[in-house]
Amino acid sequence: xxxxxxxxxxxxxxxxxxxxxxxxxxxxxxxxxxxxxxxxxxxxxxxxxxxxxxxxxxxxxxxxxxxxxxxxxxxxxxxxxxxxxxxxxxxxxxxxxxxxxxxxxxxxxxxxxxxxxxxxxxxxxxxxxxxxxxxxxxxxxxxxxxxxxxxxxxxxxxxxxxxxxxxxxxxxxxxxxxxxxxxxxxxxxxxx
Numbered sequence: 001x002x003x004x005x006x007x008x009x010x011x012x013x014x015x016x017x018x019x020x021x022x023x024x025x026x027x028x029x030x031x032x033x034x035x036x037x038x039x040x041x042x043x044x045x046x047x048x049x050x051x052x053x054x055x056x057x058x059x060x061x062x063x064x065x066x067x068x069x070x071x072x073x074x075x076x077x078x079x080x081x082x083x084x085x086x087x088x089x090x091x092x093x094x095x096x097x098x099x100x101x102x103x104x105x106x107x108x109x110x111x112x113x114x115x116x117x118x119x120x121x122x123x124x125x126x127x128x129x130x131x132x133x134x135x136x137x138x139x140x141x142x143x144x145x146x147x148x149x150x151x152x153x154x155x156x157x158x159x160x161x162x163x164x165x166x167x168x169x170x171x172x173x174x175x176x177x178x179x180x181x182x183x184x185x186x187x188x189x190x191x192x
Contacts, residue, residue: 004106004137004183006038006063010120011047011111011141013077021047021112024141026054027172028109032179033060040065040105042097043088045080047111052083063104065089067097098123107179108138128165138166139178 009029015021025047029039033055041048043064052062064085067078070092089104091097098120102108108124110117121140128135140149145168152158169175 004179005036006040006105007032007107007109007179008040008101008105008124009047009051009109009111010041010101010113010124011117012113013044013046013048013116014114015046015050015112017050021142022050024172024175025050025109025111026057028141028175029054029060030057031172031176032109034058035179035183037107037179038063040101041083041085042066042101043079043083043085044077045083046077047113049080049083051109052085056084061086063087063089065091065097065100065104067091067094069093102127102136106136107182108136109141109175110138111141112144125162125165129159129162135165137182139175140166140168141170141175143168143170 009025011021011025029051033039039051039055039060039062041051041062041064043066052064055062062085064083064087066088068090073094089100091100102124110121110124124138128138149168153163167178169178
């Protein structure tokens with residue numbers, strides 16, 4: 001029986017605290033931490049910091065998977081000194097960081113973002129699909145994902161099985177309900 005104990009929060013580093021996406025990530029992480037999930041993120045600002053703040057607001061545990069490249073990246077937000085996670089896993093490359101986040105987490109929560117989020121979503125989707133029977137659930141937060149997925153379905157060479165690997169939710173309540181459904185059918189192991 002699959003047990004879920006950690007959730008990766010992936011999404012835009014440029015999301016500001018006064019934006020709805022930030023608030024949605026905060027509240028979703030808060031609820032998941034209450035359920036016993038360890039929250040994982042990339043240690044940066046935006047959705048990453050929002051998920052840390054949400055989990056920490058109720059005493060939850062947060063792991064930050066950070067990246068300190070040997071050669072500085074031109075377009076990279078880096079480690080956010082205001083993201084006060086509990087444990088840090090340090091990597092030296094963006095792809096290693098993403099791989100660590102995906103390996104460490106049992107569920108992927110993906111919010112609005114930019115090219116980094118698109119990359120993370122693609123890696124999460126592909127790695128989940130190729131596992132065959134050991135897929136990790138992907139929860140896409142926001143109605144805009146429907147349009148993007150439909151476009152991919154119509155214009156890319158997609159296999160039918162790939163479309164059963166994710167859920168699209170538009171509210172915090174829907175996100176939490178989706179996770180609760182996963183937990184109720186498979187269970188959760190709490191670290192707390």
